[in-house]
Amino acid sequence: MTDRAETGNPTEDAGDGVDGGRPIALAAAPDEDGLADVDPVTQVVDPTGVIDVDELPRPPDVRLMGGPPPGAAAVETQDVCAWFGEHLVLEGVDLTMPAGEVTALIGPSGCGKSTFLRILNRMHELVASASLAGQVLLDGEDIYRPGIRAQQVRLRVGMVFQKPNPFPAMSVRDNVLSGLKLARVRCSNKDALVEQSLIRAGLWREVRDRLGSPGGALSGGQQQRLCIARALAVQPNVLLMDEPCSALDPTSTRRIEDTIAELRGQVTVVIVTHNMQQAYRVSEHCAFFLAAENEPGQIVERGATQKLFSEPDDSRTLAYVEGRFG
């Protein structure tokens, strides 16, 4: 096998190199994520998306016209509060989410994490009774300032939902391109954009032969990665993820975590998760939300993930990350 690879036949070579190389690459992966024993299974069932990027030639650069400005953007909130009707659900949230890094929001259900996330791309105001206070700065610019359209904000701040929701009436390809159509963004090379977005979402290898099949025909994990690809296709500055793995099995979850790792540096990621290990694995920064009974949710502690998980300042944080409540 090695002989033949050395003697030539470049295509064969490339294929063998990848197949032979993957187990080594994964064996070298740190064991701390506790997934090392799952790897052989992962190999047999479905090759992961991490190697895709190395294996496949990079598609040509795609230019979008009318899309968001390039690069990741920092998000900062100042004293954000949120109400549903007269009910205050979130109080005084100050949080900085640095550009190009991953921030995880953790905390028990009902403490306002999702509401906070939806405030960051103006989805909160879609609920009829919702109101809010405070400032949200995207690269220093208030997204709630008069004269800025919610659609512009949402174009720059993409979102992935808890439940995979590809558009059932569209093919895989059209799903990826739907953001362009919906937000009237023009693109120099659509095929390249589809390929690039699917590679970034770690889905290209699995769907490249069936781009024309309906988006709903994929498995749950693939659908969620399709939704990520769809959100990435408009090249947003920030990507919000609202418990993206809660409906998925461990293999798909791992795939999506790999995707998040890939996005580091290109997009600012804010992820809500109930999975402590996941928050620990994927994020650099972490914020712990908590709401006492009949009290609005607040941030109890924020900071570097490493510190929050190993030596938190607040005893409640320690109890939560150790799984003693919540």
Add this chain to the structure above:
Amino acid sequence: MTAVSVPAVRQSRVRRRPSEATPADYGTMLGCALSALALTWLVFTRLTEGSGWFGFMVVAYFSFLLLYGLVTADRLGTLVAADRVVTVAVTTGAVVLLTPLVWLVGYVVVKGVAALRPGFFLEDQGGVQATAAATEGGGLHAIVGSLEQVALTLIMTVPLAVATAVFLNETRSWFRRPVRIFVDAMSGLPSIVAGLFIYAVFILPYAQQDIGILDFNGFMAALALTMIMLPTVTRTVEVVLRLVPGGLREASLALGSSRARSVWSVVLPTARTGVTTAVVLGIARAVGETAPLLFTAFGYDLLNTNPFRTQQESLPLFVYRNIQAASEPARARGFTGALVLLTLVLTLFGAARFIGRDRTGRQARRSRRLPLPETGAAPSPPSPAVAPPPRLPTAVAVRPGADRSSAGDREPPGAATTADPTSEEAPGP
């Protein structure tokens, strides 16, 4: 060879489906039916003076139920007996309810098929004497009129109905409530009033002025039919739009889309089959209406292909006018028109069922119908015998999508957790 490889124990495995009737059950049923008939015959002809066939049927039926219940209770116990007796009663009810429908359709077919000739689709009633045979002339003018009027109705109804349904379902305007009440009220409007309204507003005031379009014609009929069809289609489309999961709207908005754009590019395409079904059902309703046409299209014996000028025939009017006629051949012609109309409506309903058919679960239904082998000789799970093997790969590839989309469609919008943060985050003040 095979006998050696299959152990003897396996042969004794008898596969069964607990709720399925066995040949013995059918035998019991048949026996009970025969003895009930015999018993009733004895009572009605030998012991008493019989009182007609209807009484005979009723007595025979109930004695059958009684006998069947007793015999089954003796064979399998009271629980099974109760189940079987109720099954028979419910099935009988269904058959009794179906009878009038079959009767009605059968009657029209029998009466109408006599005068059905190819000429019916090719000729009008020009020059046909009142006493001429039923096969003389035809209903071409009525068919053309019906098709033109319904087509015009469709052109006016579909955009209005879809727009209204989108307004009712996709906006937050306070005006939705009155609109919904008006739509409901309109759907209760007697159809003759719709025709009368068009007559009084558009035809009567201009009666002497000879303005082509404001006179008896097909377009006026289409206006009246629009009033009938609009509320039906609106409400159906609204229900269909409500079934589109809220998560899709959110996903669309989160991509930077405007509300109008997400309705046009996401909501309506997702609900496409449902909207189509709603429209076809609306057509089926409108094509059979007679009352709105009486003062609008008015009816005519000759072919008039221009729906905007002078009076026009349509199938319901053709039936109405011919059945009323004094001569027997005309009545026969009316029944032929009714048969054509019935076929048209049934075809449209069939089309609606076909377009809006549920693509999920067909595989399961097909496999259930396959016969069960007598003995379970196969050592593996029953799937190879039950599911059709050659089609399985495609079915597996297709079904998850179908399942998902349909499961999503069925879900009420509020059920998506992301759609309504209030449900999770705020239990309410």
